[in-house]
Amino acid sequence: MSSQADPGRTTRHPVLVVGAGPAGLSAALALRAAGMPAVVLERRTAETVRPGSRAAYIHGASLRELERLSPGLGRGIADRGLMWATKRSFWAGHEVYTRTYPRYGKDGLPPFTSLPQVDTEDLMAAACREAGVEFHHGVEVKSAETTPDGVRLTDATGRTWEAEYAIAADGSRSPLREAVGIPLEGPRSRNTFVVVDLKDDPDHPVPLERVFHYKHPAVGGRNVLIVPFAGGWRVDLNLNVDDDPARFTSAEGLNRWISRVMPAAYGERVSWVSTYKFAQQVAADFTDAHGRVLLTGEASHLFAPFGARGMNSSIPDAVRAVQAVHDALSAGGGRAGAAAEIARFAAERREAALYNRGCASTALEHMVAQRPAVRLRRRMAVTLALAGQKAGAWLDSAPYGPKLAAKGAARKSY
Ligand SMILES: Cc1cc2nc3c(=O)[nH]c(=O)nc-3n(C[C@H](O)[C@H](O)[C@H](O)COP(=O)(O)OP(=O)(O)OC[C@H]3O[C@@H](n4cnc5c(N)ncnc54)[C@H](O)[C@@H]3O)c2cc1C
Incomplete structure (x- = not known):
């Protein structure tokens, strides 16, 4: 569905989603899965194709989450993607690690798949259309104003859009984040x-x-x-x-x-x-002072891609935001109860983002090895690996940061 601008009419929506990247599409699917209307405002036209493979590495947890939101979607992405079975690491031309995994049977979702982001987004958008998501393409949100009662967005044509809540999934330069005055905090890599x-x-x-x-x-x-x-x-x-x-x-x-x-x-x-130059930044808060704009995906965090935590954490950001909005809209405790639901979302997802940034920072530091201690540890591992020790496994996995599956950390890591 595309927009028919009608400046005279302002419908009040329970929730508006701004941005149709992975975070916005996930939010739309989660809204429909919760039986709520999903209205998405997207700056691009429906025909614009975004370049580059970008989030090519999709974790199994993301596939499972998308499969839960839209049965068949996780499997569809896995079937379109590919799984490489062998990984190798070399140090100055010498192999220090290799491992080949058994091929997975097509009976379950794979541990990961490798597919250009644009293809994943296509499959997600098709699932959204199937689920009745209302897309307004070519709508560029320019500003947002929040009050204790809701949020009003204004697009580039001057049309206003009103809602109880807005889910900001409008990417790294997020006009919504800017409008509500929340800074991104953190450094950028020195290396290009x-x-x-x-x-x-x-x-x-x-x-x-x-x-x-x-x-x-x-x-x-x-x-x-x-x-x-x-x-x-x-x-x-x-x-x-x-x-x-x-x-x-x-x-x-x-x-x-x-x-x-x-x-x-x-x-x-x-x-x-x-x-x-990879940014390692997290928003100072994940919601505004009135708890009406919820930041998700790259509107709220930017990570170096080692460990593939960008899109893979944007999906649970969006799912958790929808759960918070759903609970806030049906909260028995009135405005205070609703505000508490949104505050819980903001705290949880910020904690997850800080954890993810920590993991990506560890990976980045390992890659560029600016600190003498990291250089020394890498050198020692190489000496052991070339002598046939297990240190090669560490050399192979360290550029991706800490493992995700540690008990208790798994939820946070996404
Ligand atoms: C080189 C590279 C490799 C990467 N590899 C991985 C990987 O392997 N795995 C992984 O998980 N992640 C990876 N990432 C990160 C991943 O690409 C991002 O985390 C992901 O795109 C974030 O999704 P998003 O929906 O938050 O933002 P975006 O994908 O940026 O989507 C934002 C959407 O909002 C729209 N928009 C912007 N402004 C407005 C506005 N004013 N009004 C309306 N709409 C607006 C945009 O047009 C866009 O459609 C990689 C990134 C890069 C650059």
Whole structure:
């Protein structure tokens, strides 16, 4: 459904969702699963295709959550994605770890899947349409005003939209977060990372393996991460602090370094390139002073992608926000009871975001090894791993940060 602007009419909604990325689509599905109307305002037109694989690594927990919200969706994403069965780590060209997992049977959801974010969003949007979500594309929310009774949004045409609650899923630059005056707090990485997508080349097949190189000798000792996804490969190059990123992102520069870490033909198969200094930021609060705007996804947190906690934590943010809004709207305790539900959401998801940022920071620090203690620990692990000890497993897993499944931490980590 697309919007028919009618400046004379302002309908009051129980809840409006702003943004149709993974957080907004999850919120919409959760609203419908709870039997509530779901209205989504999205700046992009319905035809706009966002570039880049971005959240290509989808945790099994996300698949299970999406399957719960919309039966068939988690499985559909898993079936469209791919699962690589082998992972390898190298140190300066020497293999320090390899492990191959048994192929999972298609009878259950896999432990993860690898699919470009745009494909995941397509499947989620189709599930939303199926569930009766009302989309208003081409609506750019410019400002938000909250009172103890609700929230009023104004879009770029001057049209106002009123609701009891708004779920801000409008991404890292979140106009809603800005409007209610909540800052993001935290640093950015000093190093730049070049991230490229490469189209599969059937004439030059590459084994479906995730490969991490510490100090790849063919690219001047920089770290390289190579991850397959359905239809292609994502390659991340970890630049040195004093590198000029332009040298690695020009057509010639790309060709030069890619053809040294992949079969040479892949140097000509770049479908997306981007550079990042990764932010490690969390919103100071996850709701406004009146508890009417609930921040979710990248509106509330930005993490380095090691450990894949961005989209994977945006889904439970959105689900928890919907639960809070649902409980607030049906709270017996009046306004105070409703406010308490929203405050609980804000506290829980902020705690989860701080935990996730801590994990991503550990992973980032391990990658760039600025601290002498980390450099020393990596060196010792390499010496042991090359002598055949188990330290290789640590070298392989450390660039992803702490494991998720620790008891009690699992809920927070998402
Ligand atoms: C290189 C890279 C790799 C990544 N890898 C992973 C990974 O493997 N796994 C993982 O979990 N995460 C990963 N992430 C993170 C993931 O991409 C994000 O966490 C995810 O996109 C956040 O979803 P979101 O819905 O909060 O925001 P977004 O995806 O940014 O969506 C926000 C939506 O809001 C809309 N919008 C913005 N402003 C307005 C407005 N004013 N009015 C209306 N609509 C508006 C936008 O058009 C957009 O559709 C990666 C990110 C990068 C950059």
